[in-house]
Amino acid sequence: EAGVAQSPRYKIIEKRQSVAFWCNPISGHATLYWYQQILGQGPKLLIQFQNNGVVDDSQLPKDRFSAERLKGVDSTLKIQPAKLEDSAVYLCASSFSGLNSPLHFGNGTRLTVT
Amino acid sequence: QQQVKQSPQSLIVQKGGISIINCAYENTAFDYFPWYQQFPGKGPALLIAIRPDVSEKKEGRFTISFNKSAKQFSLHIMDSQPGDSATYFCAARRDGDYKLSFGAGTTVTVRA
Numbered sequence: 577e578a579g580v581a582q583s584p585r586y587k588i589i590e591k592r593q594s595v596a597f598w599c600n601p602i603s604g605h606a607t608l609y610w611y612q613q614i615l616g617q618g619p620k621l622l623i624q625f626q627n628n629g630v631v632d633d634s635q636l637p638k639d640r641f642s643a644e645r646l647k648g649v650d651s652t653l654k655i656q657p658a659k660l661e662d663s664a665v666y667l668c669a670s671s672f673s674g675l676n677s678p679l680h681f682g683n684g685t686r687l688t689v690t
Numbered sequence: 691q692q693q694v695k696q697s698p699q700s701l702i703v704q705k706g707g708i709s710i711i712n713c714a715y716e717n718t719a720f721d722y723f724p725w726y727q728q729f730p731g732k733g734p735a736l737l738i739a740i741r742p743d744v745s746e747k748k749e750g751r752f753t754i755s756f757n758k759s760a761k762q763f764s765l766h767i768m769d770s771q772p773g774d775s776a777t778y779f780c781a782a783r784r785d786g787d788y789k790l791s792f793g794a795g796t797t798v799t800v801r802a
Contacts, residue, residue, distance in 0.1 A: 580733070607788065618696075618779050618792030619734065632789060667733050678724070679790065681733030 580682035582668050588688045594656035597685045601670030608645055610653050611667040619667055625651065658689045693717055694782050696793030704801050709767035711796045713780035720782040725754065725765050728777045770800045
């Protein structure tokens with residue numbers, strides 16, 4: 577099966593600019609996650625979708641981050657405006673049903689904010 | 691706060707040796723403990739997972755040992771190979787919850 581697709585692979589922006597990341601999950605996976613992985617740390621969940629709906633966005637900095645999952649398939653994560661501390665790898669993951677289903681991660685988008 | 695504490699931060703092992711990575715947790719509601727392997731430029735991939743009703747699970751050269759009373763679990767990589775060089779993350783999840791809490795990761799380097 578095709579894996580989780582993410583684009584772009586790399587992005588360099590200046591602080592206060594905006595950026596968007598795209599994710600296409602594995603076909604048939606209802607649950608989609610966005611994780612932030614800062615260098616030297618484990619992934620941290622930003623937001624979780626079940627089909628179209630948000631299940632958990634408690635750790636999403638909502639003043640600057642937004643995410644949507646239209647039609648329950650692809651998802652975009654946006655940062656506006658970006659801060660230096662947003663430099664990280666943004667990982668998208670999907671799972672078949674969420675509970676008890678393993679997560680499949682994409683290769684991530686490495687964001688550098690200068 | 692970090693719900694899963696992982697150590698060491700990095701380790702170097704000779705080919706054929708044993709790599710041991712330890713994790714500790716506080717939340718007794720955690721009931722699923724996976725380990726992920728991540729190569730540079732790639733996303734984490736599920737390696738092996740355990741639930742607290744067993745004390746050990748083995749898959750090939752990878753073994754999880756689980757100590758419920760001590761709230762600790764560990765990953766053993768037997769007969770380590772250069773291809774095992776990667777960063778390993780432990781994680782934990784509560785029953786009925788989707789959210790995985792990850793450790794900070796251990797970078798394993800296997801010297802030929």
